[in-house]
Amino acid sequence: MEMTDFSKPIRQSSKGIIIIFAFNTVKFFKKFFVILVASGVSILKSKSLGNITPTMLILGVLGILITILVIAILKYLNFKFHLSEDDFHLASGIINRDNTIIPKSKIQNVYIKQNFLQQIINVVSVKIETAGDKKSEIEISALDKPTALLLKEKLFSKNILENEIxxxxxxxxxxxxxxxxxxxxxxxxxxxxxxxxxxxxxxxxxxxxxxxxxxxxxxxxxxxxxxxxxxxxxxxxxxxxxxxxxxxxxxxxxxxxxxxxxxxxxxxxxxxxxxxxxxxxxxxxxxxxxxxxxxxxxxxxxxxxxxxxxxxxxxxxxxxxxxxxxxxxxxxxxxxxxxxxxxxxxLLNYTEDQGELAKPNRYYMRISALEILLFLIIANGLSIAAFGLVMLWINTVFVPLAVLYVYFAYKKAYYRISDDFVTIGSGVIDTTTNILQIHKIQSVKIKQTIFQKPKSIASLVISTASKSVTIPYISKQDAISIYNLLLYKVESQDRDWM
Amino acid sequence: MTFTNLQIDTESIPSIDDVVLKPISKAYLKIIALNKLMICTVLISAVFLGKYFIEKNEESLPINFWYVLAAVIVFCIVNLIVSFLAFKKRKYAIRAHDVIYAKGLIVHSIVTVPMSRIQHVEESRSWLARSFGLATLNIYTAGESGSDLSIRGLPYLEATQIKDIISAKVNGND
Structure with missing residues (x-):
């Protein structure tokens, strides 16, 4: 295989024209779909709209397609990228020339994707993601696979040294x-x-x-x-x-x-x-x-x-x-x-039964019972309004289901807190287990409604950079001691979260 | 590497129960009051506007109108009372390693963000806040938007001081 030289500005594979063309056509028709269909139907109905005949309409569509094709070719011609020692360079744009430079160390992810069309013509697209806002990501839509893999590897070559990967x-x-x-x-x-x-x-x-x-x-x-x-x-x-x-x-x-x-x-x-x-x-x-x-x-x-x-x-x-x-x-x-x-x-050193298993307060059952009761009342009201009193029989199905729901929701809820991990179990039909590393916690929150206060019950919300998980309805005392413990661990360890 | 695994005495860990939370500036109550009054005015005038348009077209339905107006007024009063009571719950504290913020009457919450997880801090002032000498402190983490903190109604001087303290800590860690 011929190795691609990334040090000089190169274009993507010439098949890229097809991809850009297809992509832009789809985008165009998505945008003007309603107008096109409306005008098309009215033309077909009355054979003309103003002075436009079906032939002219077809010509018009052809004209649009050719314009998109020309734009695609120009885009392809102007889309050049290369790699320098530390940076990825990209020049793009037809009228407004954009020159994007991304330092290799700032690249977060490189994805290789292949949609249906790309599979047919045998190219892949490479997506480069940086931290920061969503607009800063770059997609090279048509490269042959070996080149793409090589590029990915080259992009990470600097990172490897830094992250010791x-x-x-x-x-x-x-x-x-x-x-x-x-x-x-x-x-x-x-x-x-x-x-x-x-x-x-x-x-x-x-x-x-x-x-x-x-x-x-x-x-x-x-x-x-x-x-x-x-x-x-x-x-x-x-x-x-x-x-x-x-x-x-x-x-x-x-x-x-x-x-x-x-x-x-x-x-x-x-x-x-x-x-x-x-x-x-x-x-x-x-x-x-x-x-x-x-x-x-x-x-x-x-x-x-x-x-x-x-x-x-x-x-x-x-x-x-x-x-x-x-x-x-x-x-x-x-x-x-x-x-x-x-x-x-x-996750290093994670085992399933680390830490003591604890369950939420029984208050959890009461809350979910109340929720499901509300749902039942609404469902009953609707069905009676729609079908009359006959539909009350449906409760013979609903009520046992509701009881099972409450029972399983409580049965499956638990949490474990070990030296390095928090594990939270939940679910009703599904059994869901959430695992997070304590040193990746971003913030901790205690939540208590005015009704929970006399019973001294609270919920604990633990947020990481990608998700918030909740330990629901535990006693306030437990909540506070977990809160303190988690904060203590995060603050005393001084470990990086990423 | 010597690995030690000392037992943590849960009693001796610093607790949030011991932290004295500081209330935010009293002046912020005025801002809350002004905001709520504005919402009330908008709502009530919307009701009157609706009445005007309906009467123009159909001439009747006055009973409904009074019900709606009463409901809106009750809602406004309750809203005002709740936000006044909730004002007392807005408290904050800065510890050596984290920032704590508590708020909420009906749903009371206490959030703590460790200093080492703060990405950046900013202090912002609306036009209204400027005229009362107040500021809002926004603390951003890398997490979901849920873990960002925004402490409203701080005295301007204090907000800048806290901002400086946090910035110094955040940058010092790097």
């Missing part, structure tokens, strides 16, 4: 790669309540939309007869409802499976000496690296079914990463041992 260059130690079967299980065992609710509301909305249509078509009477027939016995009603519910469940299952596959296709965790790399995605391939020093929180999620199947998700919250990327730092379908190994790699 030494990565073996050609060693690829694939620690974990997911099989389609496990992805399927992962998708199936997801918490379907959310998508269930979404689809239910969607179906209801659709039904009410159709109601007016049906009336218009004078079909409503037939439908009503049909429905009445069906509803003549309670058994029938139950069967119809059951069929609807099963359908909705099936749809939400399918939805989850497809989503899981698209996002996590070919998920691969590669282990380097100090860092961990994640590769995944079907249409949008991403390659990310995790640096232990930048990790702020770890969130482990699983649920009953997943636990049984040995599926755990690990979400890594890093500092200085924008919200869109944050979602991608998520590794699904891990076995328990793999999870523990990975956590051990990312």
């Amino acid at each position: 030494k990565e073996p260059v050609n060693e690829r130690d694939v620690f974990f790669s997911v099989s389609p079967k496990r992805l399927l299980l992962e998708g199936l065992s997801q918490n379907h309540f959310k998508s269930f609710l979404l689809i239910t509301t969607f179906v209801f909305g659709l039904y009410s939309e159709f109601e007016s249509y049906l009336k218009e078509l004078k079909l409503d009477k037939q439908i009503d007869d049909f429905v009445n027939q069906e509803e003549s016995t309670i058994l029938n009603l139950l069967i119809t409802n059951a069929i609807i519910v099963i359908n909705v469940v099936l749809i939400s299952l399918l939805f989850s499976v497809i989503k899981t596959f698209i996002i996590n296709f070919n998920l691969e965790v590669v282990e380097h000496q100090k860092t961990v790399e994640i590769n995944k995605g079907l249409f949008n391939k991403v390659s990310l690296s995790l640096t232990p020093s930048r990790i702020q929180n770890l969130v482990v999620t699983t649920n009953r079914v997943k636990q049984y199947l040995g599926l755990h998700s690990l979400s890594v919250k890093q500092a200085m990463v924008d919200a869109k990327q944050q979602k991608n730092f998520n590794i699904v379908a891990l076995e328990k041992e793999q999870l523990n190994y990975l956590i051990d790699k990312l």
